[in-house]
Amino acid sequence: MGRSRSDLVVFVAKRLVQLIPVLIGVIVITFFFTHIAVANPCVAWAGPKASPSAITACEHLYGLDKPLPVQFVNYLKGLVSGDWGYDPLYQVPVLTAIEQYFPATLELVLASIFLMVVVGIPLGVVAAASNGRIADHLVRIFYLSGWATPTYIAGAVLAIGVGSTLGISGGAFSTLSSPVRTLTHMSVVDALLAGNLSATGDALAHLILPATALAFINMGIATRMTRSSMLETLPLDFVKTARMKGLGEFVVLYKHALRNALITTTTVLGITAGTMVSGTVVVESIFRWPGMGLYAFSAITDYDFNGTIGVVIFFAIVVVVANLVADVLYGVLDPRVEWR
Amino acid sequence: MAEDLLRIEHLSVDYHVGAGTFRALTDVSLSMPAGRVVGIVGETGCGKSTLGHAIPRLLPQPPAQVRSGKVFFQGTDLLKLPKWRMPSVRGTGIGMIFQEPINSLNPAFRVGDQIAEAVQIRRLREHGRQPARKADVQGFDYSKREMPKAADVVTGPFVPPNLTETLKQRPPPISKDLQKEVLDFLHLVRINDPERIISLFPHELSGGMRQRIMIAMALSGKPSLLIADEPTSALDVTIQAQVLTLMKELMDEVSTSILFISHDLGVIAEMADDVGVMYAGHMVEFGPVAEIFESPRHPYTKSLIRSIPNKYKEDGVLPSLSGSVPNLSRLPNGCTFHPRCPMVRDVCRKDPEPPLTDLPPGPAGLVHRSACYFPEEVASLP
Numbered sequence: 001m002g003r004s005r006s007d008l009v010v011f012v013a014k015r016l017v018q019l020i021p022v023l024i025g026v027i028v029i030t031f032f033f034t035h036i037a038v039a040n041p042c043v044a045w046a047g048p049k050a051s052p053s054a055i056t057a058c059e060h061l062y063g064l065d066k067p068l069p070v071q072f073v074n075y076l077k078g079l080v081s082g083d084w085g086y087d088p089l090y091q092v093p094v095l096t097a098i099e100q101y102f103p104a105t106l107e108l109v110l111a112s113i114f115l116m117v118v119v120g121i122p123l124g125v126v127a128a129a130s131n132g133r134i135a136d137h138l139v140r141i142f143y144l145s146g147w148a149t150p151t152y153i154a155g156a157v158l159a160i161g162v163g164s165t166l167g168i169s170g171g172a173f174s175t176l177s178s179p180v181r182t183l184t185h186m187s188v189v190d191a192l193l194a195g196n197l198s199a200t201g202d203a204l205a206h207l208i209l210p211a212t213a214l215a216f217i218n219m220g221i222a223t224r225m226t227r228s229s230m231l232e233t234l235p236l237d238f239v240k241t242a243r244m245k246g247l248g249e250f251v252v253l254y255k256h257a258l259r260n261a262l263i264t265t266t267t268v269l270g271i272t273a274g275t276m277v278s279g280t281v282v283v284e285s286i287f288r289w290p291g292m293g294l295y296a297f298s299a300i301t302d303y304d305f306n307g308t309i310g311v312v313i314f315f316a317i318v319v320v321v322a323n324l325v326a327d328v329l330y331g332v333l334d335p336r337v338e339w340r
Numbered sequence: 341m342a343e344d345l346l347r348i349e350h351l352s353v354d355y356h357v358g359a360g361t362f363r364a365l366t367d368v369s370l371s372m373p374a375g376r377v378v379g380i381v382g383e384t385g386c387g388k389s390t391l392g393h394a395i396p397r398l399l400p401q402p403p404a405q406v407r408s409g410k411v412f413f414q415g416t417d418l419l420k421l422p423k424w425r426m427p428s429v430r431g432t433g434i435g436m437i438f439q440e441p442i443n444s445l446n447p448a449f450r451v452g453d454q455i456a457e458a459v460q461i462r463r464l465r466e467h468g469r470q471p472a473r474k475a476d477v478q479g480f481d482y483s484k485r486e487m488p489k490a491a492d493v494v495t496g497p498f499v500p501p502n503l504t505e506t507l508k509q510r511p512p513p514i515s516k517d518l519q520k521e522v523l524d525f526l527h528l529v530r531i532n533d534p535e536r537i538i539s540l541f542p543h544e545l546s547g548g549m550r551q552r553i554m555i556a557m558a559l560s561g562k563p564s565l566l567i568a569d570e571p572t573s574a575l576d577v578t579i580q581a582q583v584l585t586l587m588k589e590l591m592d593e594v595s596t597s598i599l600f601i602s603h604d605l606g607v608i609a610e611m612a613d614d615v616g617v618m619y620a621g622h623m624v625e626f627g628p629v630a631e632i633f634e635s636p637r638h639p640y641t642k643s644l645i646r647s648i649p650n651k652y653k654e655d656g657v658l659p660s661l662s663g664s665v666p667n668l669s670r671l672p673n674g675c676t677f678h679p680r681c682p683m684v685r686d687v688c689r690k691d692p693e694p695p696l697t698d699l700p701p702g703p704a705g706l707v708h709r710s711a712c713y714f715p716e717e718v719a720s721l722p
Contacts, residue, residue, distance in 0.1 A: 238446040244431065245458040246429075246458075247461065249424070256449075336541070
């Protein structure tokens with residue numbers, strides 16, 4: 001084992017293989033949970049005043065009249081062949097829905113990560129550099145309030161308090177003043193691709209509140225982790241060496257110390273991927289952001305089994321891949337790490 | 341009289357830890373003319389490293405606090421400089437080698453890049469692109485054995501970089517040329533195959549190699565003063581000898597002034613021109629290395645020298661100094677050494693503590709100072 005490119009490929013491949021049992025577990029648990037918890041979704045699907053024969057027809061159509069193990073085997077067959085089933089209300093295939101909704105969520109999550117990195121980490125550095133002084137205390141108020149605020153409260157406060165005051169709201173596409181052609185399903189990227197600057201600004205204005213709401217709790221974690229790992233790094237001799245080269249304090253902090261402090265911060269941020277995914281459900285519902293979270297929410301409330309399982313599988317993959325990315329970043333940041 | 345390169349006047353440093361205040365340095369004075377190698381010796385916890393770190397203001401504040409004193413480097417009191425100007429003194433003015441090469445190199449960067457960074461800073465200053473002290477801008481040729489003249493060493497006023505001027509100037513040549521200079525410095529510290537070494541990370545090198553890299557890095561700033569804080573204490577004995585030999589050779593080649601801190605009297609005897617002996621945060625004796633070893637004028641120095649292992653000694657027992665260094669938060673009254681002193685008298689137990697005073701000049705006419713009331717009687721001690 002070493003640090004060559006082929007070692008990295010083997011490392012990533014191994015981790016992806018480990019994903020398989022995780023996915024099997026996720027599928028089994030969600031499938032039986034959904035099918036046992038809700039006795040007969042056709043009562044809901046067929047409409048409020050459906051006749052018993054319509055309900056029976058519905059059951060037959062979706063194979064719900066067969067024994068549960070048979071249903072499970074049928075579902076697995078579909079899963080492997082790329083047919084993840086479809087939404088009984090709107091007849092949209094699950095994979096198509098994910099394809100459409102995922103980019104919007106990706107945009108939201110990337111914006112949140114951007115905020116975490118650009119605001120959370122430097123604040124941690126500032127706090128560590130002024131350890132015990134006024135700036136440190138101010139930053140501590142910030143990150144503790146971040147940590148103590150659940151995403152749904154942050155979302156509600158931002159949507160009702162800030163959003164309505166400033167006259168900006170969430171909702172990526174529907175509320176854009178000048179709609180642009182959707183290519184990537186990411187509002188900011190689409191507006192930029194169309195070369196429409198006012199639409200880009202509009203899209204950004206719609207993005208900023210949900211992104212902040214989603215980032216808020218993780219921003220607190222990022223700040224706090226950066227602060228504590230910087231406090232561990234700053235007394236080390238190589239920081240003195242950097243100072244004794246004649247480097248300015250900014251380079252000493254942000255190049256020499258932060259580069260090493262980030263090694264621990266990265267791992268922790270990988271763990272926050274789960275928080276972030278569950279946060280999207282809340283934030284997208286509050287801001288009517290047309291992404292995976294909103295889809296997950298409507299799939300669950302509509303008793304859309306296929307949609308629910310599809311979303312859970314997808315979220316599981318996202319969380320595992322996010323942690324894999326964090327592990328790879330960890331290795332990239334720390335030259336002492338060997339891929340294994 | 342020529343200006344001293346480094347002159348420390350009555351420096352006192354405290355550490356505030358928990359409830360107690362530790363007097364790490366008490367009233368330490370030292371002057372160091374350009375081109376000399378001054379050794380600082382003493383037991384663990386006597387304040388040698390604090391002294392070394394206090395000069396370029398590396399002490400973390402808090403817990404450390406400079407209670408009083410002045411540190412003149414090239415005529416400027418460093419303790420009075422605003423904090424943001426300290427980087428202009430470091431690197432090209434004062435370089436430093438630390439005790440543990442395992443910790444003193446940044447684990448995340450290749451060693452070549454770390455040295456290149458130091459070279460680059462010096463070049464920027466030589467080209468006037470970064471604020472630096474006047475003497476450093478002129479630089480001096482490391483192939484010649486000349487020090488910058490003390491008269492050139494007066495600090496110029498700080499001139500903020502003129503932006504339009506700066507933009508007009510061409511950037512100093514970098515990349516290939518920079519790499520060549522990095523390789524030159526690695527050759528200077530006798531590293532074979534430096535082309536391979538520059539692309540390695542610190543953890544891929546042995547302790548001795550890392551310390552050589554560290555020395556190369558410190559020298560690549562071409563500092564007027566090099567502070568070596570126990571540069572060999574963390575190394576194996578054989579590697580220690582190699583690094584000491586290297587440093588000894590470099591002293592002849594590079595002729596920079598060195599403040600050499602060590603707990604090892606043998607190392608100090610080998611390396612230094614002058615020695616300062618420290619005890620419990622006090623400078624108890626200072627003088628030329630030969631005089632200190634032949635006729636110490638402080639009972640502490642005497643007992644330190646007595647306890648050097650000597651294979652020619654017939655009687656088996658190695659004399660040792662009884663007792664231990666006093667707790668720095670509760671220093672004894674009067675002379676700090678009196679509880680362990682074999683020739684203690686009543687006057688030693690009372691405040692004030694004996695000051696470091698000049699002794700009558702010896703045959704060589706060099707300054708010799710002792711902080712003992714009875715320096716003449718030390719010779720009669722066993």
